[in-house]
Amino acid sequence: MTQSRYARQMVLAEVGAEGQKKLAAGRVLIVGAGGLGAPAAMYLAAAGVGSIGLVDADQVDVSNLQRQIIYDNADQGRDKVTRAAARLQAMNPEVHVAAYPTRLTAANAVEIAAPYDIILDGSDNFSTKFLLNDLAYKLGKPLVYGTILRWEGQASVFWAPHGPCYRCLFPEPPQTYVPNCAEAGVIGAMGGIIGSVQALETVKLLLNGSQGPQKDGLEPLVGQLFHLRAHTMETRRLALKKNPDCPCCSKSPADIVLRDLDNACDANAAKDVPNYAAAELAVGDRWRDFIPLDIRESQEWLRGHLPAAHHWPLSKLQEGLLPELPTRSKPVLVYCQSGIRSQRALQILRAAGWQNLAHLSDGFGAWRGPVVFT
Ligand SMILES: [Zn+2]
Numbered sequence: 001m002t003q004s005r006y007a008r009q010m011v012l013a014e015v016g017a018e019g020q021k022k023l024a025a026g027r028v029l030i031v032g033a034g035g036l037g038a039p040a041a042m043y044l045a046a047a048g049v050g051s052i053g054l055v056d057a058d059q060v061d062v063s064n065l066q067r068q069i070i071y072d073n074a075d076q077g078r079d080k081v082t083r084a085a086a087r088l089q090a091m092n093p094e095v096h097v098a099a100y101p102t103r104l105t106a107a108n109a110v111e112i113a114a115p116y117d118i119i120l121d122g123s124d125n126f127s128t129k130f131l132l133n134d135l136a137y138k139l140g141k142p143l144v145y146g147t148i149l150r151w152e153g154q155a156s157v158f159w160a161p162h163g164p165c166y167r168c169l170f171p172e173p174p175q176t177y178v179p180n181c182a183e184a185g186v187i188g189a190m191g192g193i194i195g196s197v198q199a200l201e202t203v204k205l206l207l208n209g210s211q212g213p214q215k216d217g218l219e220p221l222v223g224q225l226f227h228l229r230a231h232t233m234e235t236r237r238l239a240l241k242k243n244p245d246c247p248c249c250s251k252s253p254a255d256i257v258l259r260d261l262d263n264a265c266d267a268n269a270a271k272d273v274p275n276y277a278a279a280e281l282a283v284g285d286r287w288r289d290f291i292p293l294d295i296r297e298s299q300e301w302l303r304g305h306l307p308a309a310h311h312w313p314l315s316k317l318q319e320g321l322l323p324e325l326p327t328r329s330k331p332v333l334v335y336c337q338s339g340i341r342s343q344r345a346l347q348i349l350r351a352a353g354w355q356n357l358a359h360l361s362d363g364f365g366a367w368r369g370p371v372v373f374t
Helices: 003-010 016-025 037-046 080-091 109-113 126-139 188-211 278-289 298-302 314-318 341-351
Strands: 027-031 051-055 096-100 118-121 143-149 152-158 224-229 234-239 291-294 332-335 357-360
Touching: 003 016, 016 188, 027 037, 037 051, 037 080, 037 188, 051 080, 080 096, 109 126, 118 126, 118 188, 126 143, 126 152, 143 188, 152 188, 188 224, 314 341, 332 341, 341 357
Parallel strands: 027 051, 027 118, 051 096, 118 143, 291 332, 332 357
Antiparallel strands: 143 152, 152 224, 224 234
């Protein structure tokens, strides 16, 4: 370990040589190498956290670069974890970085997470957040939680039995559609702020070690929710209550069965159907080769839609009601506003046995062809 590299933090009373050794021995698994996970990983690697694991199945997309500043323009199309690991390694060759280019699932979660001390949630979907909560509780590890949307962000540390878990707050995933960053938008710097808060909480947990959540005045956000509203830079720290009937932490860790939840934000749902960009289908009226199915809600439909489209909102599909189209002689082109909700619709239609489906990958928002109003 090069002492001079860490001199600015080793001078702190709470760190010192002993604390730096704890950081070097620390093992942190970061799930999601995106807006939150990437900045968190950079600060942890720079601080000398000895072993960092990165889990993410995605490739770098141009739309990531607005906030995922670990990636370069030239990284587009390449595996996120491979590129992020190379960048962290170049930043600090003293740390070990393991890349897992896969999606964390109930089947692989225990095996991947077992060697690590702390799990950092850099995910952007409920399926992974609930899985991580149950996984962390089952393995007895602290979960450093973060979430960002639009101009707001939150962070906490879920570490039952020292405090509540995520399911004490949200027992089950939301049943109605909740927009994610791709749909609702996010300011890139929010990822930097909340990801850095997560890195900070992780460092505090590593320094406190096995002595529990509190030592030397370092109090990680166990049982507390940090909230930032960037419009006014108002911050709040809310005390979180443990739910005695929590579906997770009221049970014994050994009784926790990990499950993959139905995921409204599943970016892979459209992988097995033909995907078309709006620009592609506008050329030579190629859209006429399809039966467009608009799954947006009524207000959105009324503001304009594709010609000859059928309207069947996602909310109806989620209630188990399927559209009856007069003909299915051509492929059914499923679309929403941005290509996110339509993936959920595709999942439902495929599960109902529909075939000959196609996907408008960038949604009605990118559509520059003819629009009709009804
Ligand atoms: Zn709980």
